[in-house]
Amino acid sequence: MSSTKMILGVFDDPDEMMDGIDGLQKNSVTIYDVYTPMPIHGIEDKLNIKDSRLGYAAFLCGCTGLSVIFSIVYYTLVHDWPMNIGGKPHFAMPDFVPFCFEWTVLFTAFGMVGTFFFATHLFPGRTARVMDLRATNDKFVIAINPKGLSLPHEDITRILTEAGATEVKHNERKYVSYE
Template sequence: MSSTKFILGVFDDPDEMMHGIDKLQKNSIPIYDVYTPMPIHGIDAKLGIKDSRLGYAAFMFGCMGGTTIFTLVYYFLVHDWPMNIGGKNYFAIPDFIPVTFEWTVLFASFGMAFTFFFATHLFPGRAPRVMDLRATNDKFVIAIDAKGNVPHEDIDSILKEAGAVEVKHNDRKYVSYE
């Protein structure tokens, strides 16, 4: 049995890579992932990647931040230390809109950053998971899980027909920078 875990098709041109994705999908070969040095319009829909739910997390963190500061301000100015200044109410809501807005933005931004790092496993100090280091510079890489039932020679020929400049067989899941 082969020790190959992934078959990598390396492309020079994003249009050829998109053509390669079409050919692989036409032959019912599942694509593990695609690595590109820049965003490519339409690749998410072609690969069937769902929209991110990060916006929902931002909304929830923003609500938490706004509620937190509004509760703290109410407690401090009405219960803990009420001050009568010029006969105004103890808790004048328009005066606290700016600080509430700032805390809402603060909680939403930090919450989104932490949620993104948690969801993608991009913690500080962790080595990035990349199939081929050239995908971060100037190459476009299609990774195919080699454990499927399609013969490797057929996948190699499909990738070469689509315009791959190189087809590699990886025996490791990721390449390290060391």
């Protein structure tokens, strides 16, 4: 059994990296992840990344905020402390709109922050996991998990170098800390 935990292909150009992804996918090599210093158009489709479900979480957080403040305002203004102001009814909907809107936005904002941190494991206090620090500056990195691959490591190295990789590293899976 190999001691290699991760194979990293380091590229200088995003187009060469996209060619490397194509070459690996033609040979049925599963790509663990791709690290880039900037967004690259079309990479999600190429890696078959599903659309985010954060919108559903935002909707649920907004509905929660709306129902919480509507319940509080309704209970307060209709049941607990009804006031006769200018002959208006106690349950006047235009009075509820500003509160409901603001609390919907508040719950959605805080809920999205919490959901994002939970989904991406980027909550505060956690050490950042970066395969290669140069991927945050000027390099493009393809990470391949060699477990269960039918191709030998030399063939993966050849595919990456033919695509234009400036460096191919067979390393232990160590995470680099920013500290």
